[in-house]
């Protein structure tokens with residue numbers, strides 16, 4: 001199948017210059033599986049992108065946590081895809097649930113952002129996931145399919161997309177999805193891609209899990225057939241991020 005394990009570290013709105021330097025130093029000295037085994041992308045806040053980009057080990061990549069929906073211009077407070085590329089940043093996280101819920105980003109707006117970022121040559125970690133109410137109402141698959149559909153309707157090439165399934169109820173709560181719960185949704189998402197995009201895209205697109213991933217639970221989650229990696233929040237600010245990267249070894253032996 002050849003889907004390389006992928007681990008993103010989403011630092012969210014955290015860090016001072018000193019703290020960022022410390023995290024980078026921990027990452028730089030960490031012993032991790034080789035680039036052939038795991039693709040690593042860390043995502044600091046915009047203001048720290050140049051610092052991280054210039055000091056982080058070259059085998060780790062850097063992502064922004066968001067970008068504007070189209071070409072830059074008179075859009076106060078926004079950062080464009082072109083600016084990221086100008087800083088040699090090649091990845092961006094789009095559609096994170098915190099932006100969907102707190103900043104009101106709709107499925108369509110996220111789809112437009114993904115399409116524009118890809119069109120400019122960025123690689124995208126596109127986030128989807130259901131709330132607790134939606135899960136309890138039995139509509140998890142319907143919700144993530146609608147979120148994926150809004151992206152699929154606007155793009156034709158999936159080779160630069162990583163799909164991050166992040167159930168909202170598991171984000172920052174310490175309530176990680178069980179390996180079976182994660183696998184079930186990842187399986188359904190791959191099936192959706194197969195039926196609605198193409199078998200080739202279903203087979204090659206990385207579907208990663210996010211929500212309370214840590215050094216203690218990552219190995220078991222990584223062992224699931226359709227879990228191709230993680231998007232890590234809180235634990236990506238700590239040395240245990242290195243342990244999470246090591247869970248890629250599980251995949252190598254399956």
Ligand SMILES: O=C(CO)COP(=O)(O)O
Nearest residue numbers: 010171172211212233234
């Ligand atoms: O939102 C997340 C990553 O994007 C997950 O956050 P936590 O790992 O802190 O639950």
